Amino acid sequence: MTKLNRLFRNRIGIAEEEIITFEELHTILEKTAKAIPFENLCVVANKTAPITKENLIDKIMKKSEGGLCYELNTILYFFLEENGFDVSLIRGTVFNHTNQSWGTIGETHVANIVNHQGEAYLVDTGFGGNLPLTPVPLNGETVTSSNGEFRVKKLDDRYVLEMKLKYKDEDWKTGYAFYSEKAVEDLNELNEIQKIINEHEQSPFNKNPLVTRITNRGNITLTNTSFTQWEDGKVHKEEIDEKRFREIIREYFNINIG
Incomplete structure (x- = not known):
């Protein structure tokens, strides 16, 4: 078992010998969301490090910190890959509900696509309080978790995550849009995203903790x-x-x- 695999299991509270199946992936997502916070403290303090596997292990596993989507979903990607999942990282554009428009800083959201028995699922542990906490199929089916209802709809050539958060939303609202087959090819893309989050004047994460x-x-x-x-x-x-x-x-x- 690799260092990342062992430390990830320890951080979220699952046994080293436990075999992780797709059917239990919702449990992994719930445990991850409850154990690892979504946070921007390093961005605000101007103390970010390059996105590498070792740096993510050090930050999230050894120092017990959290991170933003490109950190949380990337370390989840490495964990799922090491446990035999067919997984890829993808980028998305977040919908700004204040302005009722798509975000202006581009495809800076990062999530995962997991393929299982011929079906593709959105798997996300880096969307703050909006987490589905369960794989969301790309076929439009609505899934339910302790955090609400979630679905993915096709919009032209893209997909869109929609959500109805428990106790908070009466109607469906838009989360983000993404291309399911436009995978992140190397970590340099994530470092480009981190640079935008760190420096762009319209970044929502570089001003206050x-x-x-x-x-x-x-x-x-x-x-x-x-x-x-x-x-x-x-x-x-x-x-x-x-x-x-x-x-x-x-x-x-x-x-x-x-």
């Missing part, structure tokens, strides 16, 4: 000014200062920022 994680009863989200907890459909929001930020990030996310 954001840390979020799925929980057993909903999700939690931390910014530099507030801490929001969703539990069984009820929301509690606390306004915070820098001292409280450091307390929360240690207590709820197990991240020590010094």
Whole structure:
């Protein structure tokens, strides 16, 4: 068993001897979402490292940090590949709900496509609080998880992830669009994405800290000014200062920022 395989299993809480099948992939996705936060702390602190397998192992597994989509889904890609899955990384364009338009910084979202018994599935562990927590088939079928309902629809030559988050959405809303067969060929593409996220003036992740994680009863989200907890459909929001930020990030996310 490789170092990454062993450390990933340890981080999300599954045994080294457990054989991972497609039928159990939803369990892997749930455990990953609850154990590894979506966060941009290195981006905001200007301390990002090149995207390599070793750097991802060091950041996410050894230092117990989280990451953004191009980090979280890439380490998931390596893990699934080492466990025998037919998997590829793909890029997507996120829909901006504030402006009701497609994002202006290009295909900067990264997710996975898993092929199983002739069917293709979207597998994503890097979409913040919007995670399907289960493979989503590209045939339009709706799937349900503890986080809501999800489906992938064909839009011209692209696919679009749509979601109806539990307790939050009454109607379907758009997540992101992607090309299923336009695979990431090498990690240089991910470093290009990281550069855009780090430097572009319209990047949503290079200005203020954001840390979020799925929980057993909903999700939690931390910014530099507030801490929001969703539990069984009820929301509690606390306004915070820098001292409280450091307390929360240690207590709820197990991240020590010094």
